[in-house]
Amino acid sequence: MTRRRQVVVIGLGRFGTAVATSLTAIGHEVLAIDIDHRAVTEIADQVTHAVQADATDEDTLKQLGVQDFDAAFVGVSSNVERSILATMLLKQMGIPLVIAKAQTTIHGDVLAKVGADRIVFPEREVGDQLAHSFTVKNAVDYMPLGPEYGISKLTPPSGFAGRTVGELALPNRLKVALLAIERNHQVVVNPGAEERILPSDMLVVVGTDDDVERLGT
Numbered sequence: 001m002t003r004r005r006q007v008v009v010i011g012l013g014r015f016g017t018a019v020a021t022s023l024t025a026i027g028h029e030v031l032a033i034d035i036d037h038r039a040v041t042e043i044a045d046q047v048t049h050a051v052q053a054d055a056t057d058e059d060t061l062k063q064l065g066v067q068d069f070d071a072a073f074v075g076v077s078s079n080v081e082r083s084i085l086a087t088m089l090l091k092q093m094g095i096p097l098v099i100a101k102a103q104t105t106i107h108g109d110v111l112a113k114v115g116a117d118r119i120v121f122p123e124r125e126v127g128d129q130l131a132h133s134f135t136v137k138n139a140v141d142y143m144p145l146g147p148e149y150g151i152s153k154l155t156p157p158s159g160f161a162g163r164t165v166g167e168l169a170l171p172n173r174l175k176v177a178l179l180a181i182e183r184n185h186q187v188v189v190n191p192g193a194e195e196r197i198l199p200s201d202m203l204v205v206v207g208t209d210d211d212v213e214r215l216g217t
Helices: 016-028 036-046 058-063 080-092 105-113 122-135 170-174 209-217
Strands: 008-011 030-034 049-052 071-074 097-101 118-120 138-147 149-154 176-185 186-189 200-209
Touching: 008 016, 016 030, 016 036, 016 071, 030 036, 036 049, 049 118, 058 080, 071 080, 080 097, 080 105, 105 118, 122 138, 149 209, 170 176, 170 209, 200 209
Parallel strands: 008 030, 008 071, 030 049, 071 097, 097 118
Antiparallel strands: 138 149, 149 200, 176 186, 176 200
16 A cells, blocks of 8 residues: 655646646645645645645745655746745755756756756656657557667557467567556566467557567557
């Protein structure tokens, strides 16, 4: 069972709202903060707590007990200065993990310098995922691991159904490793050689972009 953690989410745009509601659904305790009353009202019944407040005011954050939280997400995007200030305050208050959204590379560099533990570029990452999903036949999702290297989730290519993992010999034949099989809402991690591929399976594979693309041809 997932350990229940206290997480504060600052900025309730599309990114912040998605993070806050998803974390709550998973079972974490979420404090959602935005300076806009309407944004707070819209999410109030979907998270543990929702507060209209200025997240760049240290006294306000302390009154909310943010210093005792396990992690923080900074989703402020309309005001770069507020994004940077909120991130800096959270780290100064001792939050172990601060994940901040950045609009540009320069914005991300500044966030890193003021202490952000992880920088995310949602639009860039979604664009990258869509581009790879478009390029790799049968792919429905993609996560980059490094330059020209990533994990893809795809439907079984033609000829895979009915064959075992051992028969496919993906590492030797195509230089692609099969990490898991998603089947009927369950996941078979590191499937053995005797595991047989079903037409309805989803395959999670890792390899270079070129090798994964050849997998789908």
